[in-house]
Amino acid sequence: MTEPEPLPPLSRGPLREQIRRVLLDGLVAGRWQPGERIVERRVAAELDVSQAPVREALRELEALRLVESAPNKGARVRDFDVRDLRESYQVRAVLEGLAADLAVPVFAGDVRVLEEHTRRLHQAAAAGDVTAQIRHAVAFHRAIVAASDNRLLLAVWESLGVEVWTTLSLRVYRAELHENAEDHEPIVAAFRRQDPRTGEIVRDHVLSYGLPPAPAPDQA
Amino acid sequence: MTEPEPLPPLSRGPLREQIRRVLLDGLVAGRWQPGERIVERRVAAELDVSQAPVREALRELEALRLVESAPNKGARVRDFDVRDLRESYQVRAVLEGLAADLAVPVFAGDVRVLEEHTRRLHQAAAAGDVTAQIRHAVAFHRAIVAASDNRLLLAVWESLGVEVWTTLSLRVYRAELHENAEDHEPIVAAFRRQDPRTGEIVRDHVLSYGLPPAPAPDQA
DNA sequence: ATTTGAGTAATGATCGATCATTGCGTAAGT
DNA sequence: ACTTACGCAATGATCGATCATTACTCAAAT
Missing domain, CATH: 1.10.10.10 (Winged helix-like DNA-binding domain superfamily/Winged helix DNA-binding domain)
Structure with a gap:
């Protein structure tokens, strides 16, 4: 064969x-x-x-x-609205936070898989390929959930249809594309050093997606 | 009419x-x-x-x-096993933890609904009606999730089929019935005083269901 | 003009029948 | 005896047709 x-x-x-x-x-x-x-x-x-x-x-x-x-x-x-997105990110945040905590000992510091996804995310961003950006960002998050070794968790996460919803949110009301590669680096680092706060970091990362367009950071 | x-x-x-x-x-x-x-x-x-x-x-x-x-x-x-139960409680824990945090301001200290469920749970326990115990305990937890005002969260939680799974877990391998009324009192109290740690309390409560039969507490 | 109700078209829900895949028993071939 | 190929029964997947509900039209009654 x-x-x-x-x-x-x-x-x-x-x-x-x-x-x-x-x-x-x-x-x-x-x-x-x-x-x-x-x-x-x-x-x-x-x-x-x-x-x-x-x-x-x-x-x-x-x-x-x-x-x-x-x-x-x-x-x-369905007639999607911003509330749907907020709800989705809230649920994703706790699910992926749990997944991350469970995945830390599974990865055991070997984050090559996550690095690979991040690399492709970088490439897609450089090429300006939005679809590929979404695909690889979702793959990154999915890898964490899959590594949790909790089948139910993975099934529930998949049922959220993250990729379709992300794509739709860009189409329906031109939401911003949050998934930039740099944001994922701290997560990879946390898994690498097996930080006990990795779940918290991932949770906040996902939650930040559902927040308003990011306030101007130029004010102390 | x-x-x-x-x-x-x-x-x-x-x-x-x-x-x-x-x-x-x-x-x-x-x-x-x-x-x-x-x-x-x-x-x-x-x-x-x-x-x-x-x-x-x-x-x-x-x-x-x-x-x-x-x-x-x-x-x-499906051929259920203990792993299924553990996975289920892990997922439920974070979902209901989030729900609790969201529900605190919604209840605004008015916990009459939760008290009612607890009362019925007590009644069922006194009557030795296991089925009713499960039903009312599940209703208690569902009330929290429903109060979260997050439709997706409720939908995901419902998709777990908590009541059926709890009943089955008793039938298939005679698991213990964790849902005793007293355990729910601290939760009601937390909602009543709008404790910012309510989510954490609920999360730990649910997580404790998935733990082994409870170790002997007689050792300091 | 508004309301009410019969009549009807559109369409979801269900049915009975057929197609296609799987699993398995059986026998020829080695 | 073991392996492989054929054939058949069981059954999931799909089909075309029918039943039942809904949404709508429109005219008669008020």
Whole structure:
């Protein structure tokens, strides 16, 4: 088995997953506006599939809180607001704070993985690739959660849909991109020296994302 | 509209919800054992419904991590272990800790709701009704999370399925029932005096649930 | 003009049937 | 005996059609 890529699988995975991706892309691209309905049959016809897998895909989007639905009412795109972002960062902060505390002994000072993510984040920033910046910043945070060795914690964190929400927050109301590489250095350093306050540091780092655009620091 | 109860609705709500309840009850009652498969068609035939709503109900159980499934493999009852409980309490601890901090100014010292839950918990304990104990203890914790006024936090907490998991943990391996009423008094008191350490107190309280049976306290 | 209610189109919820994958038993081949 | 390939039953995934609820139109009644 030395073949690197057998062939680009024309249709990989269950249908519902492909549909979910299409819907996700559509939401991120703004094809459906907030408040707009997503009609199961219309999507099904458009993708030339039946209603069933579309339903299932919509359920997954509902779990990500990207759409909301009531019985016999169907799904509609959620109308995001700043409150959603604040709530998200509050929850992320405590989750990732816990993850960091749990991850410190797991990393055991070996932070090469985190350094690699930071490096790519730097590269993306230098190239001005916002999408890649988000992707690598999220990967950085995810690596911490994954290292916590708490499966539930990882599952809950994934259910927040951090990458999609971050992307959307940039699109919907042109929020600032907080994820700059420098901010992650202190975190890497904390893990490197196995600082008992690493959780606290990570928590405050995430929490700072949800804060107003950063007050002018030129006043003592 | 003064009629108190028009009629006990013979079949309320969407089918999938009724089915979900049946499956939940079955799991809690031990009708399906850990590791056992739950076959969509068999359940459908047994309840005289079609496969579709059963599928949807199973998806919800999967979200509660009560069953696990892989594509084309179907669902099977998860094989819970102590690790699951430990993970659950760790996550609950930070979530409810955050909720408590957010809820302090919301309660503003008015803890009548929490007192009521505590009172009922006492009653249930006195009556030896374990199920009611769990129900009221969970309601107590849920009240704190609900008071946090963070919708995402509440949604994430609900997704943990605390009540079902607590009940199951008693059934599967006869875990101890930690939820005794006295333990909740310090929490109520902290909210009453709006203690800035309330979050910390709640966090430690929840975390203590996941600890071993409590070491003998007779040694200084 | 406003309200009420029948009628209807749109669409979610559910159904019964079919397609496709998996698991497993069985037998030929070594 | 062990391995491999074939065939079949079980079952998840998907489909096309039907049922049931909702949202809406519009006209008659007030």
